Amino acid sequence: MSTKNKTDLSKGINEKKAYAKYMIDEITHIIKTCGKRDPGSEGEKKSCEYMAEVLKKDCGCEDVKLESYTVSPRAFYGWIYFTMTFVLLAIAAFFFIPVVGIPLIIAGFAIVLIQFGFYKKLLDPIFKKKTSHNVTAIKKCSGEVKRRIIFNGHPDATWEWPVNYALGGVGFEGHAIIAVVGALYYLALSIAHVIKSGIAPLMPDLSDPVVIAGLVGLIFVPFMVGLYFMVNYKRVVDGANDNLTGCYMGIAVLKYLKDEGIELENTEVGVILTGSEEIGLRGSKAWAEAHKDEFKDVPTFFYAFDTINESKYLMANYRDLNGTVKSDAEVADLFYEAAIEAGVPCKKGWIPPLGGAVDAAGFTQGGFRAAGVTGLNHKLERYYHTRLDSYDNLNEEGIANCFAATVKTLEMFDNGAKQ
Numbered sequence: 001m002s003t004k005n006k007t008d009l010s011k012g013i014n015e016k017k018a019y020a021k022y023m024i025d026e027i028t029h030i031i032k033t034c035g036k037r038d039p040g041s042e043g044e045k046k047s048c049e050y051m052a053e054v055l056k057k058d059c060g061c062e063d064v065k066l067e068s069y070t071v072s073p074r075a076f077y078g079w080i081y082f083t084m085t086f087v088l089l090a091i092a093a094f095f096f097i098p099v100v101g102i103p104l105i106i107a108g109f110a111i112v113l114i115q116f117g118f119y120k121k122l123l124d125p126i127f128k129k130k131t132s133h134n135v136t137a138i139k140k141c142s143g144e145v146k147r148r149i150i151f152n153g154h155p156d157a158t159w160e161w162p163v164n165y166a167l168g169g170v171g172f173e174g175h176a177i178i179a180v181v182g183a184l185y186y187l188a189l190s191i192a193h194v195i196k197s198g199i200a201p202l203m204p205d206l207s208d209p210v211v212i213a214g215l216v217g218l219i220f221v222p223f224m225v226g227l228y229f230m231v232n233y234k235r236v237v238d239g240a241n242d243n244l245t246g247c248y249m250g251i252a253v254l255k256y257l258k259d260e261g262i263e264l265e266n267t268e269v270g271v272i273l274t275g276s277e278e279i280g281l282r283g284s285k286a287w288a289e290a291h292k293d294e295f296k297d298v299p300t301f302f303y304a305f306d307t308i309n310e311s312k313y314l315m316a317n318y319r320d321l322n323g324t325v326k327s328d329a330e331v332a333d334l335f336y337e338a339a340i341e342a343g344v345p346c347k348k349g350w351i352p353p354l355g356g357a358v359d360a361a362g363f364t365q366g367g368f369r370a371a372g373v374t375g376l377n378h379k380l381e382r383y384y385h386t387r388l389d390s391y392d393n394l395n396e397e398g399i400a401n402c403f404a405a406t407v408k409t410l411e412m413f414d415n416g417a418k419q
Helices: 010-014 016-033 042-057 079-094 098-117 162-197 209-229 240-259 282-290 329-341 360-365 396-414
Strands: 063-071 130-139 147-153 232-236 267-274 300-308 315-317 347-349 369-375
Touching (some): 079 162, 079 209, 162 209, 300 360, 300 396, 329 347, 329 369, 360 369, 369 396
Parallel strands (some): 300 369
Antiparallel strands (some): 315 369
């Protein structure tokens, strides 16, 4: 029969505002001193090195490692150039050789689905390589290791989405949807044209209703051309919310333990910072591959935090990667229940199609027990992936509440919940 006293971390929950301020101060410092942190950049590396030192000196982590891996930063959005070019060629072919357009549009959709929908490395081999970095830090327990909890965030920031900055989420998503509808429109018309007129080259009959419909459809072309400018590679956003908030959630929990001199007896606490999340979860996938035979000796829960902003959006995610990856339900349940126990608003939810992914999906696909925690509106806010995502646009209340829920999660986990 166990005689272990119950761990009580209520002081950390009560001091959530102080630790939120600590996180905001640290996020501000990184943005001001480390430079732009696009995937595989020197700024991303500097931020990893800085946080690794914080984990050593201020958080009591005896084991801190900086690991490198190769990425192709431009490949993730590379589908734009292939898909849109194929579709525009198909539109031109529609009027003369419509049969050519059918495989072009299908190929374009296949590329975007594989590269952007499922985060596979279809185009990576043909784009320039860079070196990205991960940080792994472990705070050992005082006795026998019986369980382990790991908090994750990604230090990299993305390039700006100009349409979201100019028009907000409705404009951004509307632009993309119109372009997709246009491509499907011409796919259907091309099939109809082939059925009606055959596959032989022909001059367009301007009295043909199918050809007339094709001419009307040219209204879609400006939206398709506009997708070439979906990403502005000349401007890297600050990434304060997305995702230094996620990085510092686990760091702040470890700092609280160090500040209070709390040594857990049987629970290891880790922080993993995975770079290049913004180009297809490359850091978490690289980490999972490099450590595939580790961290499975005892029950180990991974929590990937991403874009912690307003409290009303705090969510434990049960599906990830555009809804295609199932998270570990017990891991998600524990955070949700801990949040409610700590008096923090929290929802159960998922990352829907076109919603992207967080690094939990990379860990899950690598065979680890993981769930994502997000704090953003999936109907995109104007700050998302734009220059507005800076240190002067952080939400102290949302960060504080997520911290309180995370501390409670650790407390419940250490006391044997969900294992």
